[in-house]
Amino acid sequence: MTESMRKIKRFKISTRQKEITRKVLRLGLDLPAAQLNSEIELAAFVLELAGKLDPGTVYEFNENALWDLGDQAVAAQGMFSACAVTLGQNVTDYADTLPPAKQLIAQTVLFEFLRTAVLFVADLIKEQAEKEECEALEPQFVYVPKLGLAPEPKLFKDSPRTEEETARKILPKLLERLQSGKIDVSCQDGSVRPQATAVFIVPWQKKKRRGKK
Secondary structure, three states, rough: OOOOOOEEEEEOOOOOOOHHHHHHHHHHHHHHHHHHHHHHHHEEEHHHOOOOOOOOEEEEEEEOOOOOOOOOOOOOOOOEEEEEEEEEHHHHHHHHHOOOHHHHHHHHHHHHHHHHHHHHHHHHHHHHHHOEEEEEOEEEEEEEEOOOOOOOOOOHOOEEEEEHHHHHOOOOOOOHHHHHHHOEEEEEEEEEEEOOEEEEEEEEEOOOOOOOO
């Protein structure tokens, strides 16, 4: 039906600098404690983090094939795209070196970058589905990282998510199936590296044909 595996490394993520800056301000995080004493300094910090991104994604389309995921089968029937998206190791390593107050702000910003990256990939899948006269449904997350105490964006918090125990069982096999090493993503003992990585499924369905008038 369509190309099975796609890999994109170093795609451009929109920094959404003003939007992210406003969100951090709305959350009431302690900017002075982070030595960010103005909105301008905060915006500059967002751009600094953006400069350290090394995003990548792999995603694979499946149609009516039973993926070997042990006792668990993800969307074993029908059509779906399985996806892994990462911001890369460099930016999370840098965030880990920051003092606590600034680290929390950095992690909040990274969540927003990851949200943008996931939506970018979801849009690519939506375009791919439309070419096949199908509709891509909302993402169903298998893995969303915990970035310190940073609050999850609404996309991750409100979207369907695989039950934690099931996700832990299928995640290594799912990443193996996706050949996630192509974007330097790995999973050991339930821990995914780089930390700022999301893994999700996008179900497809055939578009309903309109009846003749």
